[in-house]
Amino acid sequence: MNITSKDSLITSDEIANMFTSKFSEVDLSLFAASEQEAIGVEHFLVEPKCAIEYDEIKADFNAVHSNLTREAQEETPELLDGKTRLPTCEEFTLDAKPADEVTILDHGSCKVSCVGNVGLGRNSPDFHERDSAAEISNMSSASVPALESTRNQNSPVLDEMTVEELHEAFSSMFGRETSVTDKQWLKCHLLFGLHNQVELDNGLNLVKRGTTSYKIGGKTVCSSSCDSSGSATGSIDSVLVDKTMAVGWHVERKKFADLDTLKTSSEDSKIDSCSLDGGDEALVTQKRQRKPPKRYIEESMEDKSRYCKRKNGDCEVFYKESREKLLSVRSRKRLYPKGFGAAPMVCQDKSFKGSCIQVPFGIPVEEGHTETDTSSWNSEDFKDDRLSSPNEEVDTEPHSARSQDDICGDGFITRGNTQKVSSHRKHHISWTSSEVMKLIEGVSRCGVGRWAEIKRLMFSSSSRRTPVDLKDKWRNLLRASYAQLQCKRKVKQGQKQVSNQVPESVLWRVRELSTTYPYQRERKFKVSCTDSSNFSASTNNILVPLST
DNA sequence: TTTAGGG
DNA sequence: CCCTAAA
Incomplete structure (x- = not known):
């Protein structure tokens, strides 16, 4: 596929079609293909480049x-x-x-x-x-x-x-x-x-x-x-x-x-999910209200400290510097967790030197309100993912990354001084849309539950997603996809969709796959994952109408 | 080690 | 994301 985002001025409707009514056809050509080609699909989802x-x-x-x-x-x-x-x-x-x-x-x-x-x-x-x-x-x-x-x-x-x-x-x-x-x-x-x-x-x-x-x-x-x-x-x-x-x-x-x-402005939807919608969003927020266990306590303290007052002098920081710093933080390596827990994190605290930057660009993530990669569907993070080397030592995070540690707070100082346990936690890395696509493809190939396999297949180059991550993300996607159904009934069309986070079409596909692969991997046909013809055939046959 | 599921 | 019980 030689389609680039510039060439493909495809409307969202068309995208939706690709993933829904025309899903089976598209599936043949897109998802049974190699990873590179599959990633190309994402061009369809990307909004016209805004430059x-x-x-x-x-x-x-x-x-x-x-x-x-x-x-x-x-x-x-x-x-x-x-x-x-x-x-x-x-x-x-x-x-x-x-x-x-x-x-x-x-x-x-x-x-x-x-x-x-x-x-x-x-x-x-x-x-x-x-x-x-x-x-x-x-x-x-x-x-x-x-x-x-x-x-x-x-x-x-x-x-x-x-x-x-x-x-x-x-x-x-x-x-x-x-x-x-x-x-x-x-x-x-x-x-x-x-x-x-x-x-x-x-x-x-x-x-x-x-x-x-x-x-x-x-x-x-x-x-x-x-x-x-x-x-x-x-x-x-x-x-x-x-x-x-x-x-x-x-x-x-x-x-x-x-x-x-x-437009499905991510920020807007984010705000909305905080304030407007109590329904499905409650599903998301409620989860966060639990008491954080163990190490979480310490880190949530750090998170909170991000919201403390900043010296307004920080405003003076030039945007370019800000960006550089952001990048430097983001580019720290993260090792694949071996066995238990995540590898120690190297925080480049010095780049922040105590005074934090005023980041008009980053989104101060209210902890817990980003279940999925909200705005990535509107952004160009596809590109980012493509650009990243297959080896992917560095995060392929889009610059618009909303990972919490991108927003520096005074908590950084604290963390720097007490180089303790806090480094254990794997910082939240927003799922890019391309990652979601890869996950979906992986599930469609291997079935739900074979996270290790999917990880090997689709995320072998990515050191930052563990099979557990995939599982979690899938669970979230499922949740989102069904929440969306309910949401649809409630919310009229004129209203902003709260679940803009993942395109409807993608959620549909998630649902589809979830019915295709009921959670116990009872894959009728043991399809060899590499055999695309088998795969597509089985996929087409199994397509189950949604039971709402 | 991998999965599933709760937190 | 983290943690852990089971498998």
Whole structure:
């Protein structure tokens, strides 16, 4: 299969078909194939790659705005330019992505993949709202009058700024100087930085602020109540914009966010699962309420400490540094557990040096709310998995990884000093969608219960998944798949699906396989796992209608 | 060692 | 994910 994500602009409906009605056909060609080919399947599931020019983003803002003419006309006539193009689907995919995906190329062309994250979960909840507000205010006074209008495509104020002023703004925003004199470059970074500020504060609003107004310098800018994730973004945006812009910007953002929810934004769904849905999600959360045994206690303490207050000075850390650190943490090796327990973990605590980074990109995972790899289905982690060497010494975790230890907290220091038992626990590694696919294929080949075999077959190169992990994941998938059924009845279609975590089609397949292979491996035909023809034949024959 | 299942 | 009883 030579299909790449770029080529295959396949809609989700089509994907669903592949896994459901057309499952048997697809199965022949896809799942009976070699692993490499099988992985290729995942291209079908991947959303169109979201890499666009920054100008495009700005254009989108305008475009969105123009759709809001009626609402925001009076407030921000100046924002309404000629651009009326509706943002494309790909462009809105942006919002599902963590901002650390952003890559800033040199000089002018800001190639951005997935900025615009209106999502809320990724922001650190422990950031002092007051401090942040103050900080931002300070920043504004010093340099950011210009930044207010950065969302405007033409960035007129930025354009007017001298290099010195840009420098000042830069250092104010990122806490360090830059020697770059290229105005484009500076503008680019400032735009990005401003954007991140906004993101960062969005999280605050959701977590700590349910209120409706915000005071800056005596002025009170309005924002709607946090009745939705979208509107939650409003309040602090307002901090950054001046009075005249406030409303329009807010509306913009709100609209943006609302649209975003149409995509299966992982963050949104994550939030929702915390707050909105009590039904099926309870299944997930309830499990976490048990008392952690033994070693867990210590580690959960660490986890908690991640939510402690951080020095707001950390905000100054440049995003690039943040990302580097994230990567360095993630890249630590994990040995395959031999016999009992996991191998000792090497934590590279030094990279954090006590002061933790403000990570506007990572999602502060509320422990327990990520049963499955939520957003990976919207992201490009397929690519990550493919890119990883077969040998896979390093984690193939997508950068958007939500593993908890990616979010550094002060707990890291503690852990560093007491190099004790804490290292035993295998840190949560989000299952990537490709891993799930591999698991499913493995089950379809070998049957449920033969985890060791599946591990050998499908995950031989992956040192981080043990047969037990596979088993656990399968159990979770099953749970999710059935929970989804119930969820479907309750939730109307217009609503966001809480179980966006795994595509419906995939869950269907899970159910299918679960009926195909009742949990005791009573595989009627002892199919040799390598014989694809046998496999497919048997698979087709066994397909059992769902008994709901 | 591997599985199954509870936590 | 972890832990452990059974197989």
